[in-house]
Amino acid sequence: MKIVREIEAMREITSQARLEGVRIALVPTMGYLHEGHVALLRRGRELGGLLVMTSFVNPTQFGPSEDFADYPRDVEGDMRKAEQAGVDVVFMPEGEALYPEGFQTFVEVSRLQKHLCGLSRPGHFVGVATVVLKLFNIVGPHTAVFGEKDYQQLAVIRRMVSDLHLDIAVVSHPIVREADGLAMSSRNSYLTTKERGAALSLYLALRRGMELFENGERDAAVVMEAMKEILLREPTVAVEYVKVCNRETLDAIDNLNDGALLAVAAGIGRTRLIDNVVVRKG
Ligand code: AMP
Numbered sequence: 001m002k003i004v005r006e007i008e009a010m011r012e013i014t015s016q017a018r019l020e021g022v023r024i025a026l027v028p029t030m031g032y033l034h035e036g037h038v039a040l041l042r043r044g045r046e047l048g049g050l051l052v053m054t055s056f057v058n059p060t061q062f063g064p065s066e067d068f069a070d071y072p073r074d075v076e077g078d079m080r081k082a083e084q085a086g087v088d089v090v091f092m093p094e095g096e097a098l099y100p101e102g103f104q105t106f107v108e109v110s111r112l113q114k115h116l117c118g119l120s121r122p123g124h125f126v127g128v129a130t131v132v133l134k135l136f137n138i139v140g141p142h143t144a145v146f147g148e149k150d151y152q153q154l155a156v157i158r159r160m161v162s163d164l165h166l167d168i169a170v171v172s173h174p175i176v177r178e179a180d181g182l183a184m185s186s187r188n189s190y191l192t193t194k195e196r197g198a199a200l201s202l203y204l205a206l207r208r209g210m211e212l213f214e215n216g217e218r219d220a221a222v223v224m225e226a227m228k229e230i231l232l233r234e235p236t237v238a239v240e241y242v243k244v245c246n247r248e249t250l251d252a253i254d255n256l257n258d259g260a261l262l263a264v265a266a267g268i269g270r271t272r273l274i275d276n277v278v279v280r281k282g
Contacts, residue, residue, distance in 0.1 A: 001079070001082065001083045001087055001088060001089070001090065002088065002089045002090070003079065003089075003090045003092060004089055004090065004091050004092070005091075005092055005093060005094065005097075006093075006097070007093060007097055007138050010052075010089070010091045010093075010138055010139060011138060011140070013050075013089055014050070014052065014139055014140045014141075015140070017049070017050045018140065022048075022049040022050050023047070023048045023049050023050070023142045023143070024048050024049075024050045024052060024139065024140065024141045024142050024143075025044040025045070025047040025048025025050070025051050025052070025141060025142070025143050025144070025145065026044070026048075026052050026053075026054065026135065026136070026139050026141035026143070026144040026145070027040045027041050027043075027044045027051070027052070027053045027054070027087075027144070027145045028053075028054045028056075028131075028132060028135050028144065028146070029053060029054065029055055030055070030056065030057045030058065030071065030186065031055040031056075031057065031073055031074070031075070031078050031186075032071070032072040032073060032074055032078065032186040032189070033074075033077070033078045033081045033082065033186075034176075034184045034185070034186065034188075035176050035184055036147055036149060036175070036176035036183075036184040036185070037081070037147075038081055038084075038085050039173055039176045040145045040146070040147055040173050041053060041082065041085035041086065041087055041145075042085055042086070043145050043171065043173050044087075044143075044145045045085065045086040045087075047143045047145070047171060048141070048142065048143060050088050050089070051086060051087050051088050051089075052087070052088065052089045052090075052091060052139050052141065053082050053087045053089070053090050053091070054090075054091045054092070054093075054135050054139070055075075055078060055090055055091070055092045056091075056092065056093055056098070056131070056135075057071045057073070058098075058127055058128070058131040059095055059099070059127075060099065060106075060123075060126070060127035060130060060131065061123075061124050061125075061127030061128045061131065062124075062127070063121055063122070063123065063124065066121075067187075067190075067270075071186070072186055072187075072189050072190075075092075078090075091135075091138070091139065093138075098131065098134055105130075106126050106127075106129075106130045107126065107129040107130045107133050107160060107164075108125075108126050108129065109125060109129050109156045109159050109160050109163070111249070112125070112152065112155050112156050112159055112249070112250055113125035113126065113129075113152075113156060115152065115243075115245065115250040115251070115252075116152050116241060116243060116245070116250060116263055116265070117152055117265060117274065118152070119241070120240055120241075120265070125152070125153070125156050128153055128156060128157075129156055129157070129160050132157055132160070133160065133164070133166075136166060136168060141168055142167075142168065142169065143168065143169040143170075143171055144157075144168055144169075144170055144171070145171045145172075145173055146170060146171075146172055146173070147172070147173050147175065147176075148172050148173065148174055148175050148276070149175045149176075149183055149184075149185070149274075149275075149276075150274070151247075151261065151263060151276045152250060152263075154170075154172055155247075155248065155250060157170060158170050175275070175276075177203070180200055180203075181200060181203035181204070181207070182196075182199055182200050182202070182203055183202070183203065183273075183274075183275045185273065187271055187272070187273065188271075188273075190269070190270060190271040191268065191269070191271055192269065194236070195236060195268045195269050195271065198234040198236045198237050198268055199237075199268055199271075199273055201230055201231050201233065201234045201237055201266075202231070202237075202264050202266060202273055202274075202275040203275060204230050205227040205228070205230040205231050205242065205264055206227070206262055206264060206275055206276070206277045208226050208227055208230050209223050209224075209226070209227045209244075209262040209277070209279070210262070210277060210279055212226055213256055213260075213279040217256070218255050218256045218257075219254075219255065219256075220244035220252070220253055220254050220255060220256055220260075221254070223244060223256060223262070224242045224243070224244055227242045227262070227264065228242050231264070231266060234268075236268055236269065237266050237267075237268055238266060238267040238268070239264075239265075239266050240265040240266055240267060240272070241263070241264065241265050242262075242263075242264050243261075243262070243263045243264075244256055244260055244261070244262055245260070245261045245263060246260070246261070247259055247260065247261040247278055256279060258279070258280060258281045259278055259279070259280065260278070260279050261276055261277075261278050261279075262276060262277050262278075262279060263275075263276040264276070
């Protein structure tokens, strides 16, 4: 496994692979890998002859009062996990290389970014779309794998790829969960034992929503209320949103249909967690 820090060196590897007709798969991450990331890497391994993982904590997607400086890092552990998952190249650029002095061009996926997490994290999805387009341009993948854990991010990237005619197949991977159901996240490492217990309520709320749907409930207001009730049982959980949306536009919907998205975000102590599920008949 090669570790590459320079943009030019990264380009050379993938240009050569393209010349040789090798299919390039990309898995972008912010590092601090867990089983969710590893599942994406395994999927990437199946999709490409050359598997590139990027590890970059992107400053432009963090708000001024967010956890950019404290974001967990473990380069050694990441390299071990990446190698085990079959990664060929890890691209770890410096912040100054991606955002040199004078940088001023950003990508805005205007409507999708306004929903869900966009409300409390203005500018977040501009940072995400911008860095992902940069990584696409540097690596030049045929296919890229993203997790459904960050559902809105996935929607934003799919839209960007379509709107800007990028010749990249976006593949999504289902959410990987802990044994009890908590969605894996690098940020789970911030949780104290007590908070870890309370964090499960996000999943329990989604489960409640799914259960109501399965029992025939179609009124989004009723479902959201029942989900909120579960979150409110935990005094340490500060609910940010509980939403029922169209899974493509992310617009709020009044009636649940097959394929509707249930999405939740909450703060627990200093940790902000998100989770979601797409409801399906049967
Ligand atoms: P991050 O390092 O948090 O930026 O995540 C990198 C990629 O891994 C993104 O596409 C995430 O959606 C995905 N990811 C993170 N956690 C999970 C999870 N629990 N299950 C599936 N994918 C995940």
